[in-house]
Amino acid sequence: MEIDKLLELVKSYQPEAEIVSGKQFLTVTVDKKNLHQFAKQLKESDETRFDYLFCQSAVDYNDHFVVVCHIDSTKYRHQLVLKTKITDRENPEIDSLCDIWNAAEFHEREIFDLFGIKFTNHPDLRKIFLDNDWVGFPLRKDYVDPVNIVER
Amino acid sequence: MNMEEANIQSLIEEQEFTINMGPQHPSTHGVLRLILKLQGEMVREVKPQLGYIHRGIEKMCEKMTYQQIIHLTDRLDYFSAHILNEAVCLNVERALEIEVPDRVKYVRTILDELNRLASHQLWWCAYGMDLGALTTFFYGLRDREKILDIFEETCGARLLFSFNVPGGLMYDIHPNFQKRIKEFIKYFRKKLPEYDALLTGNPIMQERTIGIGYISKEDAINYGLTGPPGRASGFSCDVRAHQPYSAYPFVKFNEALFTEGDTFHRYKVRIAEMWESMSIIEQLVDNIPEGDYSVKMKPVIKLPEGEYYQRVEAARGEFGVYIVSDGNKTPFRMKFRSPNFCNLAPLHILSIDQKIADLVAISGSLDFVIPDMDR
Numbered sequence: 001m002e003i004d005k006l007l008e009l010v011k012s013y014q015p016e017a018e019i020v021s022g023k024q025f026l027t028v029t030v031d032k033k034n035l036h037q038f039a040k041q042l043k044e045s046d047e048t049r050f051d052y053l054f055c056q057s058a059v060d061y062n063d064h065f066v067v068v069c070h071i072d073s074t075k076y077r078h079q080l081v082l083k084t085k086i087t088d089r090e091n092p093e094i095d096s097l098c099d100i101w102n103a104a105e106f107h108e109r110e111i112f113d114l115f116g117i118k119f120t121n122h123p124d125l126r127k128i129f130l131d132n133d134w135v136g137f138p139l140r141k142d143y144v145d146p147v148n149i150v151e152r
Numbered sequence: 153m154n155m156e157e158a159n160i161q162s163l164i165e166e167q168e169f170t171i172n173m174g175p176q177h178p179s180t181h182g183v184l185r186l187i188l189k190l191q192g193e194m195v196r197e198v199k200p201q202l203g204y205i206h207r208g209i210e211k212m213c214e215k216m217t218y219q220q221i222i223h224l225t226d227r228l229d230y231f232s233a234h235i236l237n238e239a240v241c242l243n244v245e246r247a248l249e250i251e252v253p254d255r256v257k258y259v260r261t262i263l264d265e266l267n268r269l270a271s272h273q274l275w276w277c278a279y280g281m282d283l284g285a286l287t288t289f290f291y292g293l294r295d296r297e298k299i300l301d302i303f304e305e306t307c308g309a310r311l312l313f314s315f316n317v318p319g320g321l322m323y324d325i326h327p328n329f330q331k332r333i334k335e336f337i338k339y340f341r342k343k344l345p346e347y348d349a350l351l352t353g354n355p356i357m358q359e360r361t362i363g364i365g366y367i368s369k370e371d372a373i374n375y376g377l378t379g380p381p382g383r384a385s386g387f388s389c390d391v392r393a394h395q396p397y398s399a400y401p402f403v404k405f406n407e408a409l410f411t412e413g414d415t416f417h418r419y420k421v422r423i424a425e426m427w428e429s430m431s432i433i434e435q436l437v438d439n440i441p442e443g444d445y446s447v448k449m450k451p452v453i454k455l456p457e458g459e460y461y462q463r464v465e466a467a468r469g470e471f472g473v474y475i476v477s478d479g480n481k482t483p484f485r486m487k488f489r490s491p492n493f494c495n496l497a498p499l500h501i502l503s504i505d506q507k508i509a510d511l512v513a514i515s516g517s518l519d520f521v522i523p524d525m526d527r
Binding site: 022024025027051052053054055057059060068070074077081101102103105106110114128129130131138139149 | 202203206208210211246371373374375376378387388389394458459460461463470472474476484485487489493494496497498526527
């Protein structure tokens with residue numbers, strides 16, 4: 001599907017969402033409380049059919065986190081980037097997308113481990129790489145580790 | 153059977169017990185630990201435990217320049233090192249809006265396919281060994297050696313190539329490059345039927361793989377199972393076909409697709425891909441255009457502010473590089489979508505209510521490389 005047509009569709013689903021049409025992907029930033037419902041709509045609607053989550057990650061922008069989902073449709077072969085801002089650094093929480101895309105299960109465990117973002121309704125939210133007694137979240141920008149990270 | 157024996161028998165059948173498979177288990181091909189719940193010989197629960205070689209590569213990338221990062225991607229999936237190098241280079245070139253010469257595209261694609269061939273050969277010989285057929289190991293390594301020799305002559309390395317640099321290749325190809333590849337293809341076209349004769353038709357191999365470890369197309373898509381395992385279930389996920397990069401738009405090839413979704417067809421996809429790889433190389437090797445092997449680049453690469461994503465098809469599935477740049481010479485955030493990590497997620501679907509011996513066949517057919525999983 002053309003990127004303009006997709007833009008119109010997304011606009012009709014989520015009028016308040018912030019939509020940026022980039023060179024490569026259409027980027028949609030939605031509010032935290034709308035995320036789950038919007039993601040479900042994107043997957044189940046016949047016009048979009050985003051059934052394949054190919055990448056999920058998080059970015060730490062010092063004052064807030066952004067959870068980024070790259071999704072693809074195996075029927076129409078169009079892609080979309082779904083973003084959500086989390087402003088609470090002390091106790092970041094967001095809805096899990098596991099029940100929509102099962103692929104999110106491992107990605108979310110990784111984000112939980114390395115960023116400390118909690119996913120509500122995740123079936124099995126445990127640390128995936130680090131030890132259970134590991135202190136801190138390494139991929140956060142304010143993480144300090146005087147032993148393993150050498151400042152140059 | 154007396155009373156006591158019957159009691160023991162029912163105890164074995166009913167009682168669930170938990171065991172560790174790995175981290176030092178030969179069939180996991182690295183340090184992967186699976187926590188299994190067994191009932192007799194049947195697997196009732198699988199929980200993978202990762203992180204034994206987590207090196208924090210994504211964190212390390214935040215302190216490194218793009219030229220240095222290429223050397224880190226080698227250390228992810230070291231059996232498709234060239235393809236992963238290319239992913240970073242393509243992403244940097246996309247960000248800087250550089251169009252590389254056709255010569256670079258052709259050579260990159262040829263080396264991609266050689267790398268894929270070498271990876272599938274190694275998988276084939278190790279998979280035979282997982283199933284108890286030792287001879288396959290000698291056949292596979294014998295042929296893989298010839299590819300590694302070509303790589304050694306081209307870039308000096310046999311496993312971790314780092315031959316791609318942003319803007320092109322590190323140096324021009326060796327004068328013997330085309331001749332040796334043509335010799336190899338001629339040789340391997342004769343040898344690949346031997347693989348089929350040795351293992352594919354073997355009744356023991358077929359008994360152990362046909363109908364074992366089934367996953368449906370819907371589940372494969374939902375779990376993001378890509379690469380040969382995904383295509384065995386009918387999920388058309390070949391990035392080379394759907395979002396072609398480098399010289400893939402110039403060649404004709406068939407995406408190997410099966411719908412059966414069992415272990416045997418994951419095997420068949422890889423054999424079919426080896427034939428396709430050879431045909432891709434043959435289409436390109438005679439037509440390498442003359443020209444520069446690299447674009448002149450500045451010594452310090454600074455990407456414009458923004459986000460960039462590049463997908464490539466590595467030997468084990470879709471590999472993605474996600475760069476968030478803030479305009480500095482190091483990335484603000486770098487994320488690698490590694491195929492093995494995502495292919496591990498549906499392991500419980502494949503292996504629950506199968507025998508523990510079949511779990512070895514199933515995890516072998518997913519072709520795990522643990523450093524890629526743990527990053």
